[in-house]
Amino acid sequence: MKKEATECVPSQPSNDEHSPTRSTAKSVCLVLTTTCAMILNVSSSTAVTIALPAIGRDLNVQEDQLQWIVSAFSLSSGCLLIFFGRLADLHGRKKAFLLGVFWSGLFALACGFTKSVIALDILRAFQGLGPAATIPASIGILAHAFPPSRARSLAFATFSAGAPIGGAVGIQIGGALTEFAPATWRAPFFLSAGLASLCFIGGCFTIDADLPSKEEDRRVDWIGATLVTTGLVLITFVLGQGELAPQGWKTPYIVVLLILGVVFIGVFIWWQYYLEHSEGHQRPPLMKLSMWSRSNGKFAAMQFIAFLEWSGFISFTFWAQLYYQDYVHLSPVKGALRMLPMAVTGLLCNFIVALVIGRLDVVVLVVIGTVFTGIACLLFAIINPTSAYWAFGFPAAITSVFGADFVFASGTLFIAKISLPHEQSLAGGLFQTLTQLGTAFGLAITTIVHNRVLRREALKLGFDTTQPLQGAPAPAQLKSYRAAQWAAFAFPIFGAVLAVVFLRGVGVVGHKEPSGKVVDVETSNGSPNEEQANSARNSHEVAKKVGGNGGSEMH
Incomplete structure (x- = not known):
């Protein structure tokens, strides 16, 4: 919303x-x-x-x-x-x-x-x-x-x-x-x-x-932090060690760690989606x-x-x-x-x-x-x-x-x-x-x-x-x-x-002065939030519409 x-x-x-x-x-x-x-x-x-x-x-x-x-x-x-x-x-x-x-x-x-x-x-x-x-x-x-x-x-x-x-x-x-x-x-x-x-x-x-x-x-979101950090560590490790392992990329621990890394990242993505779209009192993603x-x-x-x-x-x-x-x-x-x-x-x-x-x-x-x-x-x-x-x-x-x-x-x-x-x-x-x-x-x-x-x-x-x-x-x-x-x-x-x-339509991203146009503000929990709107307005941070109108000017 x-x-x-x-x-x-x-x-x-x-x-x-x-x-x-x-x-x-x-x-x-x-x-x-x-x-x-x-x-x-x-x-x-x-x-x-x-x-x-x-x-x-x-x-x-x-x-x-x-x-x-x-x-x-x-x-x-x-x-x-x-x-x-x-x-x-x-x-x-x-x-x-x-x-x-x-x-x-x-x-x-x-x-x-x-x-x-x-x-x-x-x-x-x-x-x-x-x-x-x-x-x-x-x-x-x-x-x-x-x-x-x-x-x-x-x-x-x-x-x-x-x-x-x-x-x-x-x-x-x-x-x-x-x-x-x-x-x-x-x-x-x-x-x-x-x-x-x-x-x-x-x-x-x-x-x-x-x-x-x-x-x-x-x-x-400690669960998300654990999932993404573990996944990134495993994938980065495998990318660096795969060619140096005893049997190269066929080495069993390389294959297992790569699969685990991808699984952790996949679970992290699902967890972030769940937190962002769930109703109730779930912590922010x-x-x-x-x-x-x-x-x-x-x-x-x-x-x-x-x-x-x-x-x-x-x-x-x-x-x-x-x-x-x-x-x-x-x-x-x-x-x-x-x-x-x-x-x-x-x-x-x-x-x-x-x-x-x-x-x-x-x-x-x-x-x-x-x-x-x-x-x-x-x-x-x-x-x-x-x-x-x-x-x-x-x-x-x-x-x-x-x-x-x-x-x-x-x-x-x-x-x-x-x-x-x-x-x-x-x-x-x-x-x-x-x-x-x-x-x-x-x-x-x-x-x-x-x-x-x-x-x-x-x-x-x-x-x-x-x-x-x-x-x-x-x-x-x-x-x-x-x-x-x-x-x-x-x-x-x-x-x-x-x-x-x-990237066509992004336009100029540097030192554009504000022109008084309407700003579209994304709220944090899917509901209107005036304080966030004011903050975004004051800093000219556009969450959704930048570049979205075929090269419209960025604020």
Whole structure:
């Protein structure tokens, strides 16, 4: 049931009637604080990836036992985004942000002093809980602090820029610290602890005090949280381990865990449907399924496009780094230097987004971005090792980041615009979850392609495939790297097709000023709720009709 709010939208909106006035300097510091949190999140993952060989040497661990140092962080950070996003909306985004960065810094520091790989795996899993709380809270904080305006566009573009900066900090600075600092691989963890301290201090002084949630029923759907977290953990684990298991994807525990993961997600969807549509005193669902149909299904389309973009983008980055280090035999630092244009271009992309997001249709941004990521994958799919870096590697590094930055910035703005005030962190957490799942899915698929092609080509050249495939002939390795990039190429191109088909009519999502049009407000329990209507009206969040009238202007 919907309610029409017939009053005109005020000319100078605010996200809440009681939002405090904020100076320009404080607003800038607020954006920088949340951006620093994004830098911390990305660098905590990329710096450790570069440091894995040094960790293996120092702790006397085989290469195949090092993966969980990265995977444990990704599992805990990626699978709890929805739950922590919901808690942030209910109990305070500032609290969630501060607890998240404090937690991240504490366990980063602990990782720097550990002396065993098992302890490091466990501590990394705990460290990942920090970003799971911080990133959804950051999106909700920005959406609350900046109503639809040029300032909101700049805020989200700057926040998005934290990803390429974090990648540069992790790969470039983390690699340099690992190679040259006295603490070697421990130094990047100390760097993360320092960044977390800056985020905590900045959050204390720049983030507005939490306001009570607008929802009447603030109970937490613990059953739904358990179901979705368990399902995501199992599926993410299987995607990461399926190709590494003793019998590959036919390994019994891989098959069983995959089935269980799908069942848990299926039961979660049913449970959310039941809570949303049941009458009586059932607690509110963790995630309304009706969110996916917002804006005539464009909410779901944007989420799936993000999933596909990250499937391709992260796969490109992963296989490009392996190509430089394992095929071309460059050192980690020299390989990282060849990826440096990605960070520079990433910053420029977010600057471009800030300039054009208020003028350009979002479908144009998304299509350009995903196609450019596809071009990067294509360049490595046809790469000639004898050619200069400037022929294939450099243009691929330049074009690869367009999709990630354009889709993230425009996607988070779009989702913030069509989500209600009390859903901002949940919606942001859901968007982040889809990118995390896309990462795991893309790497799983491209790894399957790589390994199958490597084994086939090695057999053709007379190589004994019972031996480790890392020693396969160079021509076989080259074909397998190319094949992995062809598979990665398919993901962003499919995302571009989906954008053309399903995002038509969305229009401009950045800094549109209100025009006094009628707003359609979705109420939380299927009944009119004046307080929620006022809140949605004041923050210009349209739950149902954005893009639903063939390109009508977004509020």
